[in-house]
Amino acid sequence: MEQRLTIITLGVSNMDVAADFYENKLGWKRHGNSMGDIVFFQLNGIQLALYPVQELAKDATVPADGEGFKGFTLAQNLRSEKEVDELISTLKGKGVKVVKEPEKAFWGGYSSYIQDPEGNLWEIAYNPHLPLDEKGSVIG
Amino acid sequence: MEQRLTIITLGVSNMDVAADFYENKLGWKRHGNSMGDIVFFQLNGIQLALYPVQELAKDATVPADGEGFKGFTLAQNLRSEKEVDELISTLKGKGVKVVKEPEKAFWGGYSSYIQDPEGNLWEIAYNPHLPLDEKGSVIG
Numbered sequence: 001m002e003q004r005l006t007i008i009t010l011g012v013s014n015m016d017v018a019a020d021f022y023e024n025k026l027g028w029k030r031h032g033n034s035m036g037d038i039v040f041f042q043l044n045g046i047q048l049a050l051y052p053v054q055e056l057a058k059d060a061t062v063p064a065d066g067e068g069f070k071g072f073t074l075a076q077n078l079r080s081e082k083e084v085d086e087l088i089s090t091l092k093g094k095g096v097k098v099v100k101e102p103e104k105a106f107w108g109g110y111s112s113y114i115q116d117p118e119g120n121l122w123e124i125a126y127n128p129h130l131p132l133d134e135k136g137s138v139i140g
Numbered sequence: 141m142e143q144r145l146t147i148i149t150l151g152v153s154n155m156d157v158a159a160d161f162y163e164n165k166l167g168w169k170r171h172g173n174s175m176g177d178i179v180f181f182q183l184n185g186i187q188l189a190l191y192p193v194q195e196l197a198k199d200a201t202v203p204a205d206g207e208g209f210k211g212f213t214l215a216q217n218l219r220s221e222k223e224v225d226e227l228i229s230t231l232k233g234k235g236v237k238v239v240k241e242p243e244k245a246f247w248g249g250y251s252s253y254i255q256d257p258e259g260n261l262w263e264i265a266y267n268p269h270l271p272l273d274e275k276g277s278v279i280g
Contacts, residue, residue: 001166001227004184004276006217007263008148011209026141031280033269044144045185045277047270057209060253060261061240068206069151069197071258077146087141100201113200118211121200123147129173130187136144137185140171 005046008074010120011053011064015039017117018050025094044137073113075123077130077138081110084126088112145186148214150260151193151204155179157257158190165234184277213253215263217270217278221250224266228252 012018019039022028031040031047039050057064078084084102091114092098099121102112109127116122131139152158159179162168171180171187179190197204218224224242231254232238239261242252249267256262271279 001168001216001231002276003166003168003181004216005148005186005188005214006265006270006272006276006278007215008145009213009215009263011211011213026143028141028143041143042278042280045273045275046145047278047280048145053209053211056211056213059251060213060263062209062261064209066206066208066211069193069202069204070210070212071151071193071196071206072210072212072260073149073151073196073200074145075147075149076142076144091141111199120212121202123149123200125146130146132146133185135185136142136146138146138182138187140182140187 007040007047007049009049009051009056010116010118011056012050012118013053014117015050015052021096021116022048022050025091025096044135070119073121073123075125077125077127077132077136079126079132081126084110084112084124087124088114147180147187147189149189149191149196150256150258151196152190152258153193154257155190155192161236161256162188162190165231165236184275210259210261213261213263215265217265217267217272217276219266219272221266224250224252224264227264228254 031042041048054064097115100113105111111125171182181188194204237255240253245251251265
């Protein structure tokens with residue numbers, strides 16, 4: 001199996017609130033393929049999708065019930081500690097929930113966490129050991 | 141906030157089994173930054189990480205308890221229905237759990253689901269509406 005990914009789909013319980021977060025708090029633009037109850041965002045070579053959690057479970061033919069920690073996190077790495085501080089400050093000003101304020105991490109970086117309205121965790125970090133290209137993708 | 145992602149981290153309860161799945165069932169190579177209890181895989185401009193679920197929750201300062209549907213799926217799109225059939229057949233031969241056999245999808249594509257040992261769902265699909273570049277990234 002090729003070592004790549006195409007789409008991350010987040011199951012949402014309230015599409016309007018979730019879409020508002022990604023479009024108006026993070027400032028992302030939805031992709032033209034979005035329709036009905038699915039919203040796509042074009043990221044760096046992959047897409048992030050929002051889809052009703054009941055429908056997502058049904059599509060995968062698994063029970064939709066679930067609670068507590070979802071067992072995964074998403075991360076966006078920035079290019080300096082200053083960028084992390086600035087982004088967290090900007091997001092806080094828009095009412096985004098900051099779960100963990102930026103702090104030095106044991107692995108040598110600088111890390112913080114925000115949460116979307118569905119409880120999905122985004123780490124906003126700077127990692128000096130992980131170089132990014134000019135578009136922000138991981139070089140590798 | 142830039143419209144991009146750097147890392148998806150999956151919290152795992154059994155690192156040996158999870159790493160074996162990605163390395164020996166899917167055939168992926170771990171990234172050189174892997175160390176101790178974290179394993180990285182370089183994908184198309186992003187990385188997938190495996191990290192103990194308790195540590196992941198602790199890092200994000202949230203409770204680690206969780207059960208049932210994790211509320212997200214990952215997807216890898218291939219270039220034809222035939223490729224989907226072939227990959228599912230190959231993975232099945234390696235003992236990978238196929239949750240949903242390939243079938244025509246209502247949105248015009250062809251879709252199946254497999255599950256990693258931690259219960260994470262991977263959709264293996266063909267979507268004629270979502271063109272991929274030669275490296276398999278979404279053109280956008």
